Amino acid sequence: MSGPGANAVPIFLLAPAQLFHERYRIVRTIRTGGMGAVYEAMDERTAGRRALKIIHATLLDEHTDFKARFEREARILGELESDHIVRVIDAGVDTPTGLPFLVMELLRGRDLGMIVAERGALPPGEVRTYLAQAAFALDKTHAAGIVHRDIKPDNLFLTHRDDGSPCLKLLDFGIAKADGHLGIGMQTKTILGSPYFMAPEQIFMDQPIGPAVDVYALGHTAFMLLAGGPYWAEEFEKAPSIITLARCLDSPLPEATSARARRRHGVELPAALDAWFLQCVARNPDDRFPSASAAIVALSDALFPGDATAARQTTPPPREPYISVSYESTPIPAARSSRPSTPPASDPAKHPTPSRTGRHSTPPSSPDRVKSSISRPRSGHVVRVERERRLVRLEVWGFWTVDQARAYYEEFARVTQPLWGKRWRVLANTAEFAAQKPDVSAYVERTMEVAQKNGCVRAANIVSSTLTKMQLARMSAEQGLASFAFFQDEAEALRWLLDGT
Incomplete structure (x- = not known):
C-alpha cells in the first residue's frame, strides 16, 4: 500500500x-x-x-x-x-x-440543537441571551475578516461560568472563509453549510460570500430556537434535497414566521418578529442587518418592545476643569496618532490643566481605504475629569486600530492620575460602543484595571443595547471593579454614582 x-x-x-x-x-x-x-x-x-x-x-x-x-x-x-x-x-x-x-x-454542556431537540421551543428571554453572546462572537469574527458560514444551533454550545451564568461558545470554523486577513482563502467550489440555515449566495454562488451569510443564518437559528424547529422543515419533509432549498430561496417566503410557528409548533410569536425575520433572510445581502449585533438588538426590540427607553439627551459639558481627547472618523492623509504627553508635575488643584483636544485618524493607504473608512461608524473617545467631584466622564464609541485603543488607555491613565489614592467615580457613556477586535478590547480592559487599582469606587455605564451591557459587565467583573451598574438615563446614573460614596 x-x-x-x-x-x-x-x-x-x-x-x-x-x-x-x-x-x-x-x-x-x-x-x-x-x-x-x-x-x-x-x-x-x-x-x-x-x-x-x-x-x-x-x-x-x-x-x-x-x-x-x-x-x-x-x-x-x-x-x-x-x-x-x-x-x-x-x-x-x-x-x-x-x-x-x-x-x-474542553466544554461542559450541550449545543443548542440538542437543547431544542429535548425541550422544544425556548423562552424568548433565553434566546435573546444566547444569541446576544453569539453576536459578540460573530462581530469579533467579522471584524477580523472571517466569515463563519455554518451558523446553526448545533454550532452554538451552551456552557456555564463558575457563578452559574450562561456562556455560549461559537464552534466549528472548519468551513469559515478568510477574506484576506489571514492570507488564505477557499479554493473549493463545493457548496458548504447546513441546508436549513444556508443563505442564497451559498446555494447559488452568484454573489461574494460575506458576513451577511452569518446574519442570514442567525435569523433561521432564532426561528428554530423560538419555534422549536427549522423554518424549512416542512418543505424538506416533502422533498429532502438541495434542489428543494434552491427553489425556496429563490421565491418569497411562503408563510410569516408567526403563522408558521403557530401552525406547526403551537408556539405564539409576536407579529413584530415577521418583519425582523424578513430582513435577516432578505435575498439581497445588502438588505439584511448590517451586523450580527444590529440583528440581535432588533430581535430584542421585536421580542420585548417595552424594554427600550427614549433616546437619551446629551447633557452639556461640566464647567469644572477637564482634559479631553477625541477621535473622528474622517480620514486625514498622512496623519498619525500622537502619544499623550507626560502630565505636568505641578499641583493640579493650584494650576488647573486647560482643555486640550487631540484628533487622530488612521491614514488611508488607497482610495478604496478612504471609501471604506468614511462609511464606518464613528470611532474614538472623549475623557473629561471633574476634579472637584472626583468624577471621570467618558464618551466611548470604539476604536479601529490598536494605536487608537492604546492612546485611549494611556490618556485615561494620565489624566486620572491626580485622583489616584482618593475615592473617585467613572461615568461612561458607551451607548454607541461598537464591537471591538480582541487586540483592541485588551486596552479597554487595561483601562478598567487602572481604575480598579487606583481608587475608583463606582463605575456607571450608559448603554443602549443588551450586547454592550453584557460585554462591559464581563470586563468589569473580571477586573474586580468595586461597584458597577448600567443605565439608559444619564441623570439616573449620576445620582447612583454620587449617592453615599
Missing part, C-alpha cells in the same frame, strides 16, 4: 487510554462527523482535560483541500479571543499518523 496517507490510522480506531501525539491520552469519543472526530483527552503534561479534534485519514486522501481547511480553522481560532469563541490550545500534525489535529478547551 502506497500513496499519501497510506500509513494514516483511521480516527475511529483511536481508543480510550491510547496516547496521541506523545501527549494526549484519549478518554472518550465526544462526537464524529464528516471531517473527523472529537475526543476528550488528558494532557499528560498539564493533567488538564482537553477536546482533541482530528481529521479522518480517508478525507486527506480523497480531498486535497481538507488539510488546508483544517489548518485554516486552527489559525482562525488561534487568532480570535473571546469568551464566546472556543479557545485553541495546541495544533499541528501528528508525525506517526500524519493526522492534523486541534486541541481546544
